[in-house]
Every structure is written in C-alpha cells, then in structure tokens.
Amino acid sequence: MKRIDWNIQYLSLPPVIKHCKKCGKKTEFICSGMFRINAQRKYLDVWLIYKCSNCNSTWNMTIYTRVKPKSIEPKLLEAFHNNDKELAERYAVNLELIRKNGVELGYTKYKIIGEDINFRIPVELHIKSTYPSQLKVAALIREKLNLSQSSFESLITKGLIRGDTEINLKKCRLRTEVIVIIDSLDWSEVAFALAL
Numbered sequence: 317m318k319r320i321d322w323n324i325q326y327l328s329l330p331p332v333i334k335h336c337k338k339c340g341k342k343t344e345f346i347c348s349g350m351f352r353i354n355a356q357r358k359y360l361d362v363w364l365i366y367k368c369s370n371c372n373s374t375w376n377m378t379i380y381t382r383v384k385p386k387s388i389e390p391k392l393l394e395a396f397h398n399n400d401k402e403l404a405e406r407y408a409v410n411l412e413l414i415r416k417n418g419v420e421l422g423y424t425k426y427k428i429i430g431e432d433i434n435f436r437i438p439v440e441l442h443i444k445s446t447y448p449s450q451l452k453v454a455a456l457i458r459e460k461l462n463l464s465q466s467s468f469e470s471l472i473t474k475g476l477i478r479g480d481t482e483i484n485l486k487k488c489r490l491r492t493e494v495i496v497i498i499d500s501l502d503w504s505e506v507a508f509a510l511a512l
C-alpha cells in the first residue's frame with residue numbers, strides 16, 4: 317500500500333463570523349494579524365484586531381483582560397508588541413478562545429498540497445492540517461479527486477474508500493489528521509466514479 321500525504325495549506329488567517337453593529341447583520345471579520353495592547357499602571361489588556369469585511373468596523377478579540385503585567389512573560393509581551401505572525405495565528409485558530417469571545421470561526425481559503433490518486437494501486441492517504449480544522453473530509457477528497465457526491469457515496473458504500481478507524485467519512489471533520497484507505501479500483505469502477 318502506498319502512502320500519500322495531503323497537507324492543507326491555508327491562504328490566510330481564519331476570519332470569524334459575528335454580528336456587525338454597523339452592518340446590522342452577521343458578517344465575516346477578517347483577522348488583521350495585529351495585536352492591541354493597553355498597558356495601564358496596574359493592569360494589562362491584549363486583543364487581536366479584526367475588521368468587518370463589509371464596512372471595515374473594528375472588533376477586538378480579547379486575549380488577556382486586566383491581568384497583572386508581571387504575570388505575562390517578557391518574551392510573550394514582546395511578541396505581542398511585534399505583532400508576531402505565528403502568535404497571531406495561534407490565537408486566530410484557538411477554538412476555545414473564539415467561543416469564549418462569543419463568535420464563530422469562519423471559512424479560510426485553502427489549497428490541498430499533495431499527490432493525486434489514480435486508483436490503480438491501494439493508497440493510505442494522510443490528510444493533515446497544522447491546526448484543528450473544521451473542513452469536511454468528504455469535501456476535501458471529492459474536491460481533490462473530482463468525485464461527484466453520488467460516486468463518492470457509492471465508493472464508501474462499497475467499502476472502497478474508508479477510514480482507517482471507525483469514522484463516518486461522509487460527515488467527519490478533518491481536525492489535525494485523518495487517515496483514509498483507498499483501494500485500487502478496476503476500470504469500470506474508475507469510469508463510474510469519475511463519470512467518464
């Protein structure tokens with residue numbers, strides 16, 4: 317069995333979905349990758365700045381609120397001041413923090429980087445994301461292999477595409493890694509799957 321890896325490459329920091337007061341509806345707020353720090357004598361606040369994609373209104377996601385400046389490591393504080401890219405990404409994908417702020421994680425544009433599958437030899441496919449992704453595994457496989465919904469479901473029903481564990485491939489989300497087994501298909505099955 318041949319191992320193939322697909323890595324999800326994100327093209328931007330994920331936005332959040334929230335109600336925009338100015339727009340009067342739920343909109344997508346784009347992550348600026350910039351921090352805002354408010355340091356008063358006793359307390360420190362740190363936010364990650366977002367902007368409404370529709371009207372440019374700013375919304376700040378709370379990271380720290382009213383903490384003692386000494387309780388944050390100098391290195392971390394410096395990274396906030398320098399708008400460290402990796403640090404911004406870490407907060408922008410932190411589901412717990414996003415939920416705590418009462419907003420939802422939005423949809424991020426991505427590319428699937430990895431070899432194609434020709435169905436001639438069995439494959440152990442590892443689909444990986446650098447952070448817990450909400451993307452549906454079925455959608456990723458269908459997109460990359462150019463499969464219609466019905467051909468994909470038929471391959472699953474026949475057991476020719478399956479998870480390496482008891483996962484529901486029609487519904488499950490990627491998170492950080494999913495392993496999928498794809499059997500070799502005979503010509504008629506390939507023709508059917510790809511609707512040739």
Ligand SMILES: [Zn+2]
Pocket residue numbers: 336337338339343368369370371372373
């Ligand atoms: Zn707006």
